[in-house]
Amino acid sequence: MRYLPLTQPDREAMLAAVGASSVDALFADVPEAARLDGPVPGLPNHASELAVERHLSALAAKNLAAGTAPFFLGCGAYRHHVPASVDHLIQRGEYLTAYTPYQPEIAQGTLQMLFEFQTQVAQLFGCDVANASMYDGSTACWEAITMARRVTRRGKAILSSGLHPHYVSVANTMAKFTGDVLETSAPTLTADTDAEALIAAIDGDTSCVVVQYPDILGRIPDLRPIAEAAHANKALLIAVVTEPVALGAIASPGELGADIVVGEGQSLGVGLQFGGPYVGLFACSDKLVRQMPGRLCGETVDAEGKRGFVLTLSTREQHIRREKATSNICTNSGLCALAFSIHMTLLGEKGLRQLAASNHARAVAAADRLAKVPGIELVNTSFFNEFTLKLSKEARPVVRTLAERGVLAGVSLGRLYPGEAELANGLVVAVTETVTAEDIETLATELEEVLA
Amino acid sequence: MTINQSGWRPEMGGGDEATQATFTGNRALMLEEPLLFEIGSADVTGVDFDESPQAPSRLGGMERKDPIGLPGLSEPEAVRHYTRLSRQNYAIDLGLFPLGSCTMKHNPRLNERMARLPGFADVHPLQPVDTVQGALEVIHQLAHWLVTLTGMDSVAMSPKAGAHGELCGILAIRAALEAKGEGHRKVILVPESAHGTNPATAAFAGFKVEDIPATAEGRVDLEALKARLGPDVAGVMITNPNTCGLFERDMRAISDAVHDAGGYVYCDGANFNAIVGRVRPGDLGVDAMHINLHKTFSTPHGGGGPGSGPVVFSAALTPFAPLPFVEKQGDRFALIEEETAGEHHAGSFGRMVAFHGQMGMFTRALSYILSHGADGLYQVSGDAVLNANYVLRQLEDVLDAPFGGSGPCMHEALFSDAGLAEGFTTLDVAKGLIDEGYHPMTMYFPLVVHGAMLIEPTETESKAALDQFIGALRSVAERAKAGDQALKGAPHFAPRRRLDETQAARKPVLRWKAPQPAAQAAE
Secondary structure (H helix, E strand, O other): OOOOOOOOOHHHHHHHHHHHOOOOHHHHHOHHHHEOOOOOOOOOOOOOOOHHHHHHHHHOOOOHHHHHHEEEEOOOOOOOOHHHHHHHHHHHHHHHOOOOOOHHHEEHHHHHHHHHHHHHHEEEEEHEEEEOEOOHHHHHHHHHHHHHHHHOOOEEEEEEOOOOHHHHHHHHHHHHHHHHEEOOOOOOOOOOOOOOHHHHHHHOOEEEEOOOOOOOOOOOOOHHHHHHHHHHHHOOEEEEEOOOHHOOOOOOOOOOOOOOOEEEEOOOOOOHHHOOOOOOEEEEEEHHEEEEEOOEEEEEEOOOHHHHHOOHHHHHHHHHHHHHOOOOOOOOOHHHHHHHHHHHHHHHHHHHHHHHHHHHHHHHHHHHHHHOOEEEEOOOOOOOOEEEEEEEOHHHHHHHHHHHOOOOOEEEEHOOOOOHHHHHHHHEEOOOOOOOHHHHHHHHHHHHHHHH | OOOOOOOOOOOOOOOOOHHHHHOOOOOHHHOOOOOOHOOOOOOOOOOOOOOOOOOOOOOOEEOOOOOOOEEOOOOHHHOOOOOOOOEEEEEOOOOOOOOOOOOOOOOHHHHHHHOOOOHHHHOOOOOOHHHHHHHHHHHHHHHHHHHHOOOOOOEEEOOOHHHHHHHHHHHHHHHHHHHHHOOOOOOEEEOOOOOOOOHHHHHHHHOOOEOOOOOOOEEHHHHHHHHHHHOOOEEEEOOOOOOOOOOOOHHHHHHHHHHOOEEEEEEEEHHHHOOOOEHHHHHHOOOOEEHHHHHHHHHOOOOOOOOHHHHHHHEOHHOOOOEEEEEEEEEEEEEEEEHHOOOOOOOOEEOOOOOOOOHHHHHHHHHHHHHHHHHHHHHHHHHHHHHHHHHHHHOOOOOOOOOOOOOOOOOOEEEOOOOOOOOHHHHHHHHHHHHOOOOOOOOOOOOOOOOOOEEOOOOOOOOOHHHHHHHHHHHHHHHHOOOHHHHOOOOOOOOOOOOOHHHHHHOOOOOOOOOOHHHHOOO
């Protein structure tokens, strides 16, 4: 058992020191009926390192990895190239195997990184302050809605039809138990976002309006009129960013009037990983900070006056306030936040803008090429690196057929909105810097054949 | 004074640091590192890009006009920045990390290698299910192990962390009660030794929280619990093994009483590593329990996360489990989501996360589980408990062990600050341990013990490592009992001396801001 260092003589010496006759005797407090006297039946015994590698490699080989096929999936998870040094650095044991930085004198590495991460996120989102990360974008979005309820003391949230349907699902699940009232609808396949409807729905009970930017169809809504209408009714605007790379090209939500900005940071440094772990981003204005969920790192000084960092404002948190805490969260996505931060540091402002420009230019080229395919109509007038096509056929079987031919064509709206017949022909296509001109041509040619 | 394993003789106190100031502020291998905002530049990037096609903008008039304010570093500078920072962290790779209830054990690198196989790391959560059969099979295999090891009926894999798992369990309880027309049960009973997440979770799910006291020997007061049960009680949240390091002997009686009164039993499974492979919570009447994959199955903590908190359910709660989940259908693995849930899973309380949970953690946990097997996991809990009892008995002559007489401890040993010199606290002992080259134990938790020190050695520590740690803690405890003033200033040798946490909270500085030019500042 290669991970267990005690030898049998060690165990005997320790049992003698403890005064116990056997290891089993140490489990005396467990009721006899619930105590097994040997390994759990029905499970195999231990395997060598080589055997485990063989087993898991065989399972991995059953999946079609994104890098082995022309790949166009997005809708909340994006395939970007991650520089090699990101993964190298996050695998340093001092980061990988460190605990939550509760002993700041020997956790300055993690703490300074979090302080830098908070600053990067705040700058990117155009907000005063960000926290040290959340589980993912969808849970961060729900936490923002509950935060708006605490701030405004109102319980009605208006969710844009352009908000990721899984984010809506998470919010609906939670609202059933908390009593929040959520208003939302599915999108329609038009170039227009639902800004007017959102503005019309705001009233004196509204705690917040939640708008995804760019939205689930890839459209880029102008947040300014929505922010104005929300603020005129003393409600908050929550902006949701599922593709942070977009903010290298488009104006930040904070700049456009959002009070809380949440997002999914997976695009930078983290990788697809079949949906997790990801990194939730959460930022807001200074005046809301004491209602913000999650961990916060702050600057201070040590006994010699040297600058240092600590976790702070913990009086909001569950370990102090228990049932009165702002949320039950007692973790953050530390390692994914580190990956995000390193990738952002490598890019810098210049690199992020270049990356965003490259994504956008490739997406424009792809949209123009695909719009020429008979049976395809481009829905969007505005987009960043993701857009929606209206096919002449139902999109789900088309996606399956293309997958069989080795092309991962995009996300069919039928998968995301199973009950909505009007969306069944919608296909959301994401084009990042990893997509080549040949990939786009392959997709166009395959779609020509399948739609013919 | 003892000689440590490296043969180096540690000298406490001493050193005339003021006269040894260096030009850089560095001290040999201990390197100071500025903020990236102080060394980076908006004009520098550490990434080279392929040439892009030229195309007109379709951004709909939302182009960014102002600078973002993000400095960049070249690749060598970035690698140095983060490598230097990393050296200011303590980590399990550096030595024993005795955090009680947090469980810092060795993280096998095989798990990392497996999680990075492109077939797992480079697949999208919305790919057609026929292209991700291997990923679904990983989830299914891990689920099978978790259900079998716990003796439960089903498992929800999607919760993102332990506290998220608690929420999952509590929501299933609430959904089950509502399905029975008993939505009026609004009270969750929580023993006072519980993690703060337990009451926060119950409150977040719309319940009223009431405390249940602990007995003098550190366990749930069964009679007090029974007395409180009634038609308004939805259930109990109990931690077992508990945060005093003890097994709840009355667990079966607690479960029976709660069930008889129409409620459900939630077990906080944070400490499952103490009993994994030997005791099945299902045999104790538990209805729902989350499993922190990082604690029991060694996925890395990563400076706080990611966690992963699958929740196992009894048959009574299974119909209410969240979506999505994986189901084996013949030779194929299906992903059951909103659309496919159909009438079979109509009771599901819904979706908790955007995708399918922490896949990267599932791969690591499965790698760890397969490496150990059923026989190895039996040994894991045995060694974890033996190590904790060894620490307890080797130190109880020098540190007060409030529940030392309550039977063997499980995975962790609990001490208090009773008997330290006037004015000396658990904090001083903790900071003294830092100078000995250790991360301190969990401090001031559980709340039922004054000045608690909660020590969890885990099963991946050797006897030699334990003996050295015991020696170090004994030395620090003796100094705290003798009133050694040098201890009040500890740590002396860490990258930072004691940090001013009060100032950080009173005048929060939560981000870097560009220094204002002198002319502006004067306005």
